[in-house]
Amino acid sequence: MKIISQTPFLSKPYCLLVLFIAVLFINSGCKKVPDHVPTLHLTTVASGLQGPMGIEADKNGNIWVSEVGTGANDGKVVVVKPGGETYDAIIHLSSFIKQGADEPQGAGHLLLDGSILYVLSGNYLYSVNVSNFMPGDTPIDAATLSYEDIGSFVLSYPFVNNTHDTHPYNLTKGPDGDLYIADAGANAIIHRKSAGVYSVLAEVPGIANPTQIGAPVIESVPTAVMYDGHNFLVTTLLGFPFPAGYARVYKISMSGNVAVYQDGLTSLVDIEQGNFLGHVVLEHAVFGLKGFEPNTGALVWVDGTTTRKLAGGLNMPVALKQVNQFTWYITSIGDGAVLKAAYY
Numbered sequence: 001m002k003i004i005s006q007t008p009f010l011s012k013p014y015c016l017l018v019l020f021i022a023v024l025f026i027n028s029g030c031k032k033v034p035d036h037v038p039t040l041h042l043t044t045v046a047s048g049l050q051g052p053m054g055i056e057a058d059k060n061g062n063i064w065v066s067e068v069g070t071g072a073n074d075g076k077v078v079v080v081k082p083g084g085e086t087y088d089a090i091i092h093l094s095s096f097i098k099q100g101a102d103e104p105q106g107a108g109h110l111l112l113d114g115s116i117l118y119v120l121s122g123n124y125l126y127s128v129n130v131s132n133f134m135p136g137d138t139p140i141d142a143a144t145l146s147y148e149d150i151g152s153f154v155l156s157y158p159f160v161n162n163t164h165d166t167h168p169y170n171l172t173k174g175p176d177g178d179l180y181i182a183d184a185g186a187n188a189i190i191h192r193k194s195a196g197v198y199s200v201l202a203e204v205p206g207i208a209n210p211t212q213i214g215a216p217v218i219e220s221v222p223t224a225v226m227y228d229g230h231n232f233l234v235t236t237l238l239g240f241p242f243p244a245g246y247a248r249v250y251k252i253s254m255s256g257n258v259a260v261y262q263d264g265l266t267s268l269v270d271i272e273q274g275n276f277l278g279h280v281v282l283e284h285a286v287f288g289l290k291g292f293e294p295n296t297g298a299l300v301w302v303d304g305t306t307t308r309k310l311a312g313g314l315n316m317p318v319a320l321k322q323v324n325q326f327t328w329y330i331t332s333i334g335d336g337a338v339l340k341a342a343y344y
Contacts, residue, residue: 040311045329046080046338052331054109055321055338056117062135063329063338066107066119069095075107075121079135080338088139094122109170109319118179120168123151153198154186161203163187163219170224180232182222189225189234189252202256204234207248213241220248224270228279233261235268235281242267242287249281249302262302272322278303280310280328282320292316294334299341311341
């Protein structure tokens with residue numbers, strides 16, 4: 001396995017964690033990281049994946065990963081065992097080439113809620129009970145699964161800023177037990193009360209274009225939604241020209257009020273709880289003359305006011321799964337891999 005050491009930030013041993021908190025919050029605002037704290041290690045857990053996107057983990061230590069597909073209804077979900085062995089779990093998920101696009105819209109993010117695995121793929125939300133599925137079993141054919149057409153609801157909804165587009169991309173469970181879906185086409189958060197019962201919680205506002213290239217307003221594409229105990233936090237990947245340093249995390253109340261939680265970030269694609277020091281977000285890449293530049297993604301700590309890079313040099317990461325306060329799994333579409341980021 002290849003292990004890459006990154007700049008230290010969070011410490012597992014209690015005494016060092018206390019020292020770190022003291023430096024951050026007591027020492028007259030000094031943000032210097034103390035010496036001799038554990039290092040964040042990046043380890044490749046699985047490789048050779050085809051367009052890895054969403055990621056989840058179960059109580060047995062297995063990692064569930066979606067693969068976007070080529071656009072021919074060939075999206076899938078694979079299971080990676082703790083030892084790195086990879087097995088197909090769900091095949092033939094909706095995947096198509098959207099008109100005017102040069103890439104497939106296929107399997108996106110996952111949510112494992114008890115024994116139910118929710119999968120966003122194409123315009124659909126699939127759900128399947130995976131409690132009896134074992135890695136190595138015959139893969140589940142998506143044609144046998146129930147699904148909901150989220151996209152049709154979105155396309156028929158009278159949005160204020162109507163993009164006439166839909167891409168159900170990421171999802172979370174709210175404090176009310178309902179699902180909340182980030183639609184990256186409509187730039188909105190969809191509230192799913194139950195199967196077939198949908199409403200719009202909020203539209204995600206665009207930003208003024210800080211460059212001389214492109215339209216005067218840039219779309220704020222929602223890429224992840226998470227409930228932090230008070231509000232939903234929504235990460236955004238800005239549209240063209242994808243200016244670095246302008247992406248935002250928004251906070252959205254249960255009643256749909258939208259405010260900025262934090263800005264000054266770049267091409268955000270996911271968010272996780274982190275710990276009491278703050279949350280952890282994932283930056284996809286910096287956009288250059290030839291498109292998104294390889295190995296410019298990052299894992300970043302945020303607390304609503306400040307940011308600190310935990311790991312840089314990630315190759316187009318797209319999803320983040322936290323398994324404890326010191327460990328995260330990351331999908332890298334650039335490397336076709338699953339990475340483990342851990343403090344120990």
